Amino acid sequence: MPGFLEPIWEAVFKVATWSALVFGALSVGSAFVSAWVGWQITDATQRDANSKIKAADERIAEYQAVAATAQLEIQKLKNRRHLTVDEMQRLTDALRPHAGKHFGLTVAQGDDDPNSEQKSFARQLEAAFENAGWTITKHASLDPTQIESERAPLNQRGCNVASAPDGKSLAVKADVLKALKNVGVECEANAWVGMIPEVICIDVGFW
Numbered sequence: 001m002p003g004f005l006e007p008i009w010e011a012v013f014k015v016a017t018w019s020a021l022v023f024g025a026l027s028v029g030s031a032f033v034s035a036w037v038g039w040q041i042t043d044a045t046q047r048d049a050n051s052k053i054k055a056a057d058e059r060i061a062e063y064q065a066v067a068a069t070a071q072l073e074i075q076k077l078k079n080r081r082h083l084t085v086d087e088m089q090r091l092t093d094a095l096r097p098h099a100g101k102h103f104g105l106t107v108a109q110g111d112d113d114p115n116s117e118q119k120s121f122a123r124q125l126e127a128a129f130e131n132a133g134w135t136i137t138k139h140a141s142l143d144p145t146q147i148e149s150e151r152a153p154l155n156q157r158g159c160n161v162a163s164a165p166d167g168k169s170l171a172v173k174a175d176v177l178k179a180l181k182n183v184g185v186e187c188e189a190n191a192w193v194g195m196i197p198e199v200i201c202i203d204v205g206f207w
Contacts, residue, residue, distance in 0.1 A: 081117065081118075081121040081185065081207055082120070082121065082124070083121075083124050083128070083183055083185075087183040087184070088124065088127070088128055088183075090182065090183055091128040091132075091179055091180070091182075091183045092128045092131045092132045093132075094132075094175070094178070094179035094182060095128060095129055095132035095133075095134065095175075095176065095179055096132040096133060097175070098132075098133075098134065098172055098175065098176075099132060099133025099134065100133060100134075100135075101134050101135075101172060101198055101199070101200065102134065102135050102136070102137040102140075102196075102198075102199045102200075103129050103134050103135075103136060103137070103199065103200045103201070103202060104136070104137055104138065104140040104148040104199065104200070104201040104202065105122055105125065105126055105129075105136060105201075105202050105204070106148060106149055106201070106202070106203045106204070107119055107122045107203075107204045108203075108204060108205045108206050117206075117207045118204050118205065118206055118207060121204060121207075122204040125202060125204070137199065139196070140195050140196055140199045140201045141194050141195060141196065142194050142195065142196055143194065148201065158186065158187065158188065158205055158207075159180075159185065159187040159188070159202060159203060159204050159205060160187060160188045160189070160190065160202070160203040160205070161173055161176055161177055161180075161187045161188070161189050161190075161200060161201070161202055162189070162190050162191065162192050162195065162200070162201040162202075162203070163189075163191055163192070163195060163198075163199070163200055163201070164191065164192065164193070164195040164196065164197045164198070164199070165191040165192070165193060166197050168197060168198055169191075169195070169197050169198050169199075170191065172198050172200060173189060173191075173200060176200055177189055187202075
């Protein structure tokens with residue numbers, strides 16, 4: 001009997017061993033598949049989350065840009081170039097020593113709103129010069145056929161004061177610039193050879 005049973009137990013042992021190997025391999029395979037599937041799900045979830053975060057950041061950046069632009073426009077409205085009654089009087093008094101001189105005034109061409117910032121400011125300057133005894137003119141060039149335009153597509157912002165390059169013209173322009181600066185108006189300055197001496201041209205650009 002013992003001799004007969006040994007082959008049976010040996011067969012049972014082999015079957016058990018192979019079964020353990022097979023089931024062990026299946027368990028390892030199942031674990032690997034589970035881990036891989038889990039990683040794929042996590043990776044897809046993370047990519048989706050990153051995509052949503054990126055989209056949200058882009059929207060936030062757009063909103064911030066719009067808000068910054070709106071804030072700038074609000075600030076411009078608060079800081080409109082507008083002279084008070086006292087400033088108008090001080091500007092007029094400072095310009096009066098040059099009464100009898102001529103000045104030209106050109107305003108940046110934007111919309112047709114007569115109350116636009118640059119047009120309103122230009123009207124104030126015109127009133128101050130005229131109240132000081134200056135005369136507005138459209139002839140600032142030595143070329144008699146050239147007429148200064150009241151409106152033009154000016155590129156610069158702020159304002160610019162021009163004169164002929166001779167000594168007397170530069171002195172008048174310096175006084176005009178000083179008078180404007182004393183009421184808080186900063187202007188650029190340049191000289192043009194083709195201008196009539198002692199005539200001042202003011203360009204009022206966008207604010």
